[in-house]
Amino acid sequence: MQQRRPSSTGAAEGTATGAEALAAFRQRLAGRESLGRGVELALEHMIETGALQPGARLNEAELAAQLGVSRGPVREAARALERTGLVTVILNRGAFVRSIGLDEVMQTYELNAVLFGHAAALLAARLDPAQAAQLRATAAGMDDSVATGEREAFFSGNTLFHQQIVEFCGNRPLCDVYLGHTRKLLLLRRRSFDAAGNMRAANDEHHRLLAAILAGEAEQARRHAEAHTRAGRARYLAAIAHGEAAEDNKTPKGKKRHVGN
Amino acid sequence: MQQRRPSSTGAAEGTATGAEALAAFRQRLAGRESLGRGVELALEHMIETGALQPGARLNEAELAAQLGVSRGPVREAARALERTGLVTVILNRGAFVRSIGLDEVMQTYELNAVLFGHAAALLAARLDPAQAAQLRATAAGMDDSVATGEREAFFSGNTLFHQQIVEFCGNRPLCDVYLGHTRKLLLLRRRSFDAAGNMRAANDEHHRLLAAILAGEAEQARRHAEAHTRAGRARYLAAIAHGEAAEDNKTPKGKKRHVGN
DNA sequence: GGTCTGCGGAATGTAAACAATAAACACGGT
DNA sequence: ACCGTGTTTATTGTTTACATTCCGCAGACC
Numbered sequence A, B: 001m002q003q004r005r006p007s008s009t010g011a012a013e014g015t016a017t018g019a020e021a022l023a024a025f026r027q028r029l030a031g032r033e034s035l036g037r038g039v040e041l042a043l044e045h046m047i048e049t050g051a052l053q054p055g056a057r058l059n060e061a062e063l064a065a066q067l068g069v070s071r072g073p074v075r076e077a078a079r080a081l082e083r084t085g086l087v088t089v090i091l092n093r094g095a096f097v098r099s100i101g102l103d104e105v106m107q108t109y110e111l112n113a114v115l116f117g118h119a120a121a122l123l124a125a126r127l128d129p130a131q132a133a134q135l136r137a138t139a140a141g142m143d144d145s146v147a148t149g150e151r152e153a154f155f156s157g158n159t160l161f162h163q164q165i166v167e168f169c170g171n172r173p174l175c176d177v178y179l180g181h182t183r184k185l186l187l188l189r190r191r192s193f194d195a196a197g198n199m200r201a202a203n204d205e206h207h208r209l210l211a212a213i214l215a216g217e218a219e220q221a222r223r224h225a226e227a228h229t230r231a232g233r234a235r236y237l238a239a240i241a242h243g244e245a246a247e248d249n250k251t252p253k254g255k256k257r258h259v260g261n
Numbered sequence C: 001g002g003t004c005t006g007c008g009g010a011a012t013g014t015a016a017a018c019a020a021t022a023a024a025c026a027c028g029g030t
Numbered sequence D: 001a002c003c004g005t006g007t008t009t010a011t012t013g014t015t016t017a018c019a020t021t022c023c024g025c026a027g028a029c030c
Helices: A017-029 A035-049 A060-067 A071-084 A102-124 A129-148 A151-168 A172-188 A190-195 A199-215 A218-243 B017-029 B035-049 B060-067 B071-084 B102-124 B129-148 B151-168 B172-188 B190-195 B199-215 B218-243
Strands: A087-090 A094-097 B087-090 B094-097
Touching: A017 A035, A035 A060, A035 A071, A035 A172, A060 A071, A071 A087, A071 A094, A071 A172, A071 B071, A102 A151, A102 A172, A102 A199, A102 A218, A102 B102, A102 B172, A129 A151, A129 A199, A151 A172, A151 A199, A172 A190, A172 B102, A172 B172, A199 A218, B017 B035, B035 B060, B035 B071, B035 B172, B060 B071, B071 B087, B071 B094, B071 B172, B102 B151, B102 B172, B102 B199, B102 B218, B129 B151, B129 B199, B151 B172, B151 B199, B172 B190, B199 B218
Parallel strands: none
Antiparallel strands: A087 A094, B087 B094
């Protein structure tokens, strides 16, 4: 079946990997969320694992068949992902996995620095003992990960640490925005992220930040949090500097398009 | 036709006001956006004008008939509004216009203060002459509005002023988040807003902020911008203090539900 | 009298069918 | 040989139809 359209889903043939992923997500949602939501998670998973690479188009019919659902939920999921910032949809052309430009990465880091800094400042002024204990536990776990060199464990600990700080800060909108943008970066630039390691430095920064929060020093906490985010940005830059090609364009707008496969 | 479900759209009978609104939006979009997008704008308009009040349920079939489209685009619009934060959808129960609690309003103001402050700081360091001219023009227009006492003109000038600052700051994600949250507040708490006037004070704050930006004083601009937002919050609080009942609950979750109309 | 169970109906969730759009191919003119 | 135009076809946008879920009420049972 030759196809005239530029690029297809990519992981089309053979792999029914999406279907089982959807099943898993749907079970995890336990019927408390709609099917479209499950498809959304499945698509996120496919983006995360690279089954859907930046620039790829989300063929509704194909994905629907692959996931064993109708086009409706797929459409719904695609629009949801658009709001999340993971895909771009063009009228009558479909949804494309975004490839986020370096400038946008920088701007997002900048935004996250401000948000994270403010969260830390807020938290320093309202921390309760239970939260303090949780933060300490998370930090301790990361110390272990650093000692044993477990990158994956450190990575999830790092995510949890940041998540706890913004959640504990008490400002829900801020928390949502921060986590959303962080997730976006994670999903669209994943490979660069785990290469950006340097756990030790990050861990030290965490401890300094945590100390300021525990001490109730709001402004100091803000500075440490901002600095930590900016340091993370620097590590990211260093990682991609020699690691891989810097950038691709944002959206298949004019003629140029991704090679697909 | 008696209806068992708690509340209906409210503006159901007679008024085909939604249909013409949709037609207008669809023409404005000029076929460059999907129908669902037009419905989304129409629904926003209905929320803004109060045709859909907080707590009201969005009956898909009813709205579809009213707007002269099918349920599909209505669903799509409802989900879009959910991500915008204007409605809450509950599985198998439908979409409800959110009634945003006072605590969330406060948190959103807090977030906006930080974002607006940072935007001002960024802008102070990168302002170009053309942008400076535009900001001056906007400020001048608001001066006129204050002088003549035109509340509506001042209101739109105010919106434009804030919008220009965040757009000129160069950080797109920040801009999007700020404008989105501001819009949310505007649509869900509109009546309180235009009562919160006190144009003169706000105008003075604008001038102080603009002066700092034009002078390139980043940190001072940040302080002024944050202070301005917090002052706006204070004005808002003062306005609702004696104006109207403070709050209702966020979402029709358990048994309690809005009276409808 | 109160509580629980079963029925009825309306509205949402999902799937399938129809219509419209845009890209790729093929042809003909210049 | 190149460019423009007409045609074809896949794919999305939209409508319609079907399945499922949940709420409210009535009657029976305790």
